[in-house]
Amino acid sequence: MERRKDWYEHPEYYEAIFGTDTVREADFLQELSRRFGTGGNQWLEPACGAGRLVAEAASRGLKVAGYDLSEAMLAHARKRLSPAERRRVKLSQARMEDFFDPALEGRVDLAHTLVSTFRYLDSEKAAVEHLTGTRRLLKPDGIYVLGFHLTDYARSGPEHERWVGQVGKDKVVCNTHEGLPEQRLRRSPMRNRLRVTGPDKDWLIETTWYFRTYDEAQVKRLFRKSGLRVAATFDFDYDLDSPVGRGSPRLDRVFVLKPDTASKA
Numbered sequence: 001m002e003r004r005k006d007w008y009e010h011p012e013y014y015e016a017i018f019g020t021d022t023v024r025e026a027d028f029l030q031e032l033s034r035r036f037g038t039g040g041n042q043w044l045e046p047a048c049g050a051g052r053l054v055a056e057a058a059s060r061g062l063k064v065a066g067y068d069l070s071e072a073m074l075a076h077a078r079k080r081l082s083p084a085e086r087r088r089v090k091l092s093q094a095r096m097e098d099f100f101d102p103a104l105e106g107r108v109d110l111a112h113t114l115v116s117t118f119r120y121l122d123s124e125k126a127a128v129e130h131l132t133g134t135r136r137l138l139k140p141d142g143i144y145v146l147g148f149h150l151t152d153y154a155r156s157g158p159e160h161e162r163w164v165g166q167v168g169k170d171k172v173v174c175n176t177h178e179g180l181p182e183q184r185l186r187r188s189p190m191r192n193r194l195r196v197t198g199p200d201k202d203w204l205i206e207t208t209w210y211f212r213t214y215d216e217a218q219v220k221r222l223f224r225k226s227g228l229r230v231a232a233t234f235d236f237d238y239d240l241d242s243p244v245g246r247g248s249p250r251l252d253r254v255f256v257l258k259p260d261t262a263s264k265a
């Protein structure tokens with residue numbers, strides 16, 4: 001078995017696992033835009049990764065700006081676009097903490113960051129900078145859709161998720177492990193193992209990092225501080241007819257955020 005580091009250096013295997021929900025997610029985002037936003041056609045995806053949602057949105061005729069830290073992920077995103085899609089897409093290498101494009105200021109109908117990516121922002125300052133920066137790019141009626149897991153600080157055991165995917169003849173087994181939250185430091189230790197086996201391959205790609213933690217009160221305070229209000233909340237079932245009620249025990253949340261016109265942030 002050959003050991004490798006950083007799953008984002010291997011976009012094709014990352015996407016074999018996370019690409020399976022793409023059409024459902026794009027349907028959900030479009031419907032959120034119609035119900036809570038403008039329904040307009042300029043989208044933005046902070047930390048767009050290997051571009052599965054960028055490509056899906058462009059294939060639906062939307063204009064998409066996407067950016068990411070990882071050049072390997074962006075290269076995969078660029079490669080997958082057809083010439084017609086490429087004309088509607090602008091990709092750049094940038095950080096969530098300080099991305100700004102003057103051409104997009106006040107022009108974005110829908111921004112979205114799903115699959116807990118927001119939790120990579122490792123401090124309150126970084127999170128506020130990202131949220132206020134993204135708010136600046138939204139139209140006054142635009143929405144920012146943010147999907148991530150809240151943290152139960154009282155949890156007594158680690159959490160574990162397992163998925164299986166396929167890339168050509170290679171089988172991909174993905175195990176993600178979230179250790180116990182460190183409440184004072186506002187972080188959880190994370191570990192991802194991608195085991196790739198095929199006719200000429202036996203790889204273990206192991207990645208470790210920390211995710212920032214939020215409980216319900218912490219996230220609500222952060223949104224307020226960043227000049228955003230919650231227009232609706234859903235969970236990872238992406239069911240528009242089942243919004244998450246106040247005090248729900250479910251920790252997987254999709255927040256539909258709107259610029260708070262009364263805010264001075």
Ligand SMILES: C[S@@+](CC[C@H](N)C(=O)[O-])C[C@H]1O[C@@H](n2cnc3c(N)ncnc32)[C@H](O)[C@@H]1O
Pocket residue numbers: 008018046047048049050051052053067068069070073094095096097113114115117120121
């Ligand atoms: C879980 S992937 C999500 C990719 C994509 N949004 C999707 O739904 O498939 C997380 C992505 O966040 C990027 N990332 C992590 N920290 C970042 C930061 N501070 N600024 C920009 N991108 C970042 C990684 O390079 C990676 O591509």
